[in-house]
Amino acid sequence: MQRIIKNGQVIDETWHLLAKDATLDGVPNCDDIIVPLALWRDHAHALKARDGGLGVWLDSDEEIEEIADQLEFFQVVALNFPAFTDGRHSSTAYLLRQRYGYKGEVRAIGDVLRDQLFALKRCGFDAFALRADKDPQDALKAFEEFSEVYQASSDQPLPLFRRRLA
Helix, strand or coil: CCEEEECCEEEECCCEECCCCCCCCCCCCCCCEEEEHHHHHHHHHHHHCCCCCEEEEECCCCCHHHCHHHHHHCCEEEEEECCCCCCHHHHHHHHHHHCCCCCCEEEEEECCCHHHHHHHHHHCCCEECCCCCCCHHHHHHHHHCCCCCCCCCCCCCCCHHHHHHC
């Protein structure tokens, strides 16, 4: 069973991430699933009628604005990092939290490594499915590597100089 990091803890994965080319055939009605954006586009009505939990995942070239008015249907929004060097979804997570007020889980999937975790958390991610060859228990240490942050972000709305004045 895969393990993920969620809210600073390593937990067993309970959601089923469907492949990019998935269809509705064979999708259990009561399981918690995270569907690719294309499947949501084509079958939103049927997916909303399911009994299980529902999430959506976006590839790095897909924009959150396409579903911003539908976020209430998703318990999880997973954002794919196809390569360690592709950081486009850092902005997406920030938009989800700040512009759209999304309170559900924002999960990083794909080529996710320990080196990214601290910064991704600051952008608004609260769950991380690390690359399969990485140890999530070891990756937890990434959240303790910095004791203070200077800039404002999703997890700390005031910059350090303003916090010092308060």
